[in-house]
Every structure is written in C-alpha cells, then in structure tokens.
Amino acid sequence: MRFATWNVNSVKARLPRLLEWLDGTKPDVLCLQETKVPADGFPAAEVAELGYETAAYGQGRWNGVALLSRVGLADISNGFPGEPGFPDPEARYISALCGDIRVISVYVPNGRTPEDPHYAYKLSWLAALRESLASSLAGPLIIAGDFNVAPTDEDVWDPAVFAGATHVTPAERDALAAIRDLGLRDIVGRPLKGDRPFTYWDYRAGMFHMNQGMRIDLVLATPDLAARVTDAVIDREARKGKGPSDHAPIVVDFSPS
DNA sequence: ATGCCCTTGTAACAAGGA
Numbered sequence: 001m002r003f004a005t006w007n008v009n010s011v012k013a014r015l016p017r018l019l020e021w022l023d024g025t026k027p028d029v030l031c032l033q034e035t036k037v038p039a040d041g042f043p044a045a046e047v048a049e050l051g052y053e054t055a056a057y058g059q060g061r062w063n064g065v066a067l068l069s070r071v072g073l074a075d076i077s078n079g080f081p082g083e084p085g086f087p088d089p090e091a092r093y094i095s096a097l098c099g100d101i102r103v104i105s106v107y108v109p110n111g112r113t114p115e116d117p118h119y120a121y122k123l124s125w126l127a128a129l130r131e132s133l134a135s136s137l138a139g140p141l142i143i144a145g146d147f148n149v150a151p152t153d154e155d156v157w158d159p160a161v162f163a164g165a166t167h168v169t170p171a172e173r174d175a176l177a178a179i180r181d182l183g184l185r186d187i188v189g190r191p192l193k194g195d196r197p198f199t200y201w202d203y204r205a206g207m208f209h210m211n212q213g214m215r216i217d218l219v220l221a222t223p224d225l226a227a228r229v230t231d232a233v234i235d236r237e238a239r240k241g242k243g244p245s246d247h248a249p250i251v252v253d254f255s256p257s
Numbered sequence: 258a259t260g261c262c263c264t265t266g267t268a269a270c271a272a273g274g275a
Binding site for chain 2: 009010012013034036060061062110111112148162165166167193200202203204205206207208209210214216236237239240241243244245246
C-alpha cells in the first residue's frame, strides 16, 4: 500500500503537475491540503481518469482538504466533533476509511504570529483534535498533512531565524507531542538530497535551492502500520521546475498486512 | 543543477501563507 500526503497550494493551479505526479508515483491513497476550492470545484473527473475516487471538503479560496483513493473511500467525515472555528469551522479536516485503514487529512491553522488571535485558535484546534482522536483512536490509522509545526529545532534550517515566530514555540510543539503521545509514530521521510527531511521551502529568495526549509508536513501512524513501513521518501522532485507547490509530497510504502 | 513569491478574488490591489 502506497500512501502519500501533499499540500498542493491550490489544486486548480497544480492540476497539471498533480496529474503527472499521480501517474508517475501511483499512490493508493493521497491526502491533500490547501486545495483552495469548494467541493464542487474539485477536479474529481480528472483524477477519476487515473482511477481515483475523491472526497473533498472545501470552502472557497482558502484552506480545503481532500482524500484521493483507489482502494475505497467509506465513512467520510468533514471536520470533527468539537472542532473550533474562527469563528466558524474551516475546511481543515477530512477522514475516511480507505480499505481497512482510517485516513485523516489535516491542514492545521497557521497561527500567523504568537500575538495573533489565530495563534490561540491554532492551539485550541490542536487540543480539540487531540480530544477527538483520544476518544476514537484505534488502529490501523494514519493522520497526515500540514501540521504547521516543526517538531524540533532540527526541523528548521536555522532555529535563530525562527526565534519568536510561530511553528517552533514550545506550546505548539507540546500540542503536537500530545497528539503523537496518544500512541502515534512519526514516519519521517528520507530526504533525497542532503540530510534534512524538510517538506516545505518558501518560494522566495531561492530558499529551495539553498535547502533552507522546514519539516512541517507529517505522517503519524498507529504502531501496527508503522511496523509495516518499507520506505518513506520526501519527493523533492515535485518541488522543482515550473509551477511547483511550496511543499513536497511525502510518500510512504507499507507492506501487506 | 532545482534558480531567486504565489494564489485567489476582484478590478490595481488586498489578504494569506509560514
């Protein structure tokens, strides 16, 4: 079973590259984030030609998550019980059964700055997500996506640059650790170049080319699934060339159960 | 090399991203 997650930064703008990537990588299940389209605007017909069913949850120009699967999509949930909003709930969580695996795609709020009300929203969203998982966690389960938190200082290219910024504060890291500590394993992809498993590089100032990135996209899995991982890779090829997302996909291969 | 910000909505910028 090949699993992947990718913040595409607009599924419409990324459609040619998404289709090419799907055709080449052939994941069985793909979690998408920042689709930036309402559900009826998702290019479901185009991905269906490659054999994928779609579950999309969108709201317009911002946010948006989706699941693509060629091993089934059942019991789909948009959002989760107790999910906070700003003030209304946003399209940041979608869950489905893909075969016998519960798969959740998440796009955690950015937070903007530690002083911004969106930062408190981010922390409350992560705390509510933990509560939701705690009451329902049973394997096999994967929760993956853009968590907008770098778990450690090793997960940013220069910790000094991020002093006082979001994504690295102890409160954010604690909130993420509390989710992981429910019993999930962090499946870290191999970087295909260099020794840092970054998944995001700002578009500006040639940061990708200098490998000045962050690891903020994560794949968390229950131990039964983690024990079946045969490989995990960050596909930096997808970050190259014309019209890329600013995030790279993470691709994880599991042996049969 | 991979190459120096992008996307959407709305009407020349504003907002958001991280």
